Amino acid sequence: VPHYKCAPKGGTHMNVNIKQKKRYLLDAYEKYSEQIYRYCIIRVRSKEYAEEILQETFFKTWKYILSDKEINDIRPFLFKICKNLIIDHYRKMATKNKREECLEDAVKKRSNISYLSFDQKKEMEKEKTIEEIHKIISFLPPSYRDIVILRYIEEIPPREIAQILNTSAKNISAKLNRAKKKLKQLST
């Protein structure tokens, strides 16, 4: 995805026509949808909700692009929108008092996260691994969860994570060190 600004400084936003905007968004979809989906599914524990949030992330980004606002770096922008949608999702679930139901659904639906294997034993192992990943993430304090997923699973540099979470790269590095120490308790 090339560097892109919807409204370049000193220039007119009409420099970028709607077809270019469309191409820009679709390129970003090809490039980053998989990463964003994985981040979503780890956070919301449901294939259906993860898909919904991913879709909404791109719809919202499209709306933003159409309004000729500036996007300097598309990946952190997408993750930031996605992160906010996940927060909204949990807020909605909490107000409807459905959070438990959501987690139960996730456990039931988790069998959908199977693709090639028909071997029941393998399937059970897969379930166990998925459960363990969730346990590792849940073991961390909430403020470290996003950071660990983004850094150690998605391999996003601290500078970019800082953009997503509205903080400094220094703060992210410090939190990563603390999260590592915490994870050490699990790994030993």
Next chain:
Amino acid sequence: MENFLQNLKKAAKRHFVFSAKQKNRIRKKLNERLKHDIDSEKIEDTSSKK
């Protein structure tokens, strides 16, 4: 520790897969939305020129 993190990453990437079917389904919806918005923008543009 590094091994632990490597295993976590590998396990997550192996088990949380965004399948081609899912990707195509959402791309289709996205394309529909984009097409709709582009068409309405064109209509707006033509009517403003008139």
